[in-house]
Amino acid sequence: MTEKLVSECDDKTAYKVNKRCYETGLSPGEVARRYTDFAKKYDETLSSNRYIGPDIAANEVALRTLENRRPYIKIIDVAAGTGRVGALLKQKGFRALSAWTVVVLGTTKLPDCLVSLTITSPYTLSRHNNHLGRHIDALEPSKGMLDILKKTGVYSKTYQEFLGLGKNSIPD
Incomplete structure (x- = not known):
C-alpha cells in the first residue's frame, strides 16, 4: 500500500484498502496490526463523503x-x-x-x-x-x-x- 494509493484513490480502491484490514482468515492480532498500519490515512481515505x-x-x-x-x-x-x-x-x-x-x-x-x-x-x-x-x-x-x-x-x-x-x- 503506497502513500499515493491511499491518499489519491477512487471509491473502489478506498474500500479495497479498508477491506484488506479484515479479510477472512486473519487473526485478531493481524486485524489490529493492519488497522494500525492504515490508521494515519484512514480518515483521509474513508472521508465522510465516501464512507458514511x-x-x-x-x-x-x-x-x-x-x-x-x-x-x-x-x-x-x-x-x-x-x-x-x-x-x-x-x-x-x-x-x-x-x-x-x-x-x-x-x-x-x-x-x-x-x-x-x-x-x-x-x-x-x-x-x-x-x-x-x-x-x-x-x-x-x-x-x-x-x-x-x-x-x-x-x-x-x-x-x-x-x-x-x-x-x-x-x-x-
Whole structure:
C-alpha cells in the first residue's frame, strides 16, 4: 500500500484498502496490526463523503434518544476507529454518565462494514458517577487507531482490546 494509493484513490480502491484490514482468515492480532498500519490515512481515505457509517450510527443513536436525555447517557463505541462516531455524538449532545446498565440499540449493516454502538440507560442504576462530563468510551483493538482517537478529546476512557474474545477489562 503506497502513500499515493491511499491518499489519491477512487471509491473502489478506498474500500479495497479498508477491506484488506479484515479479510477472512486473519487473526485478531493481524486485524489490529493492519488497522494500525492504515490508521494515519484512514480518515483521509474513508472521508465522510465516501464512507458514511459513522454518520448513520450517530444519527440512529440520536433518533432513539430524547435530546434532553443525551447528556446523561453512557456510550461505548465498539470498534471506535479514529473516533468519528464519538465526535458526531458529542456534536449531538451526548457527553455524561448516569448509569451502567447496557441496552443495545442496534447494529446497522453496511456494505463491507459493521457499525455497532452500545449505550446505557440513564434510569436504572445510579451507583456510578452521576456527574456531567465526557462519557463516551471507546473500545478499539488497534493501537494506531486509538492514538488518533485519543487526540479528538471526545472519549473519557479507551480500551485497547477486542470484544468477544473472552473476558475484557470493561467494567460491568
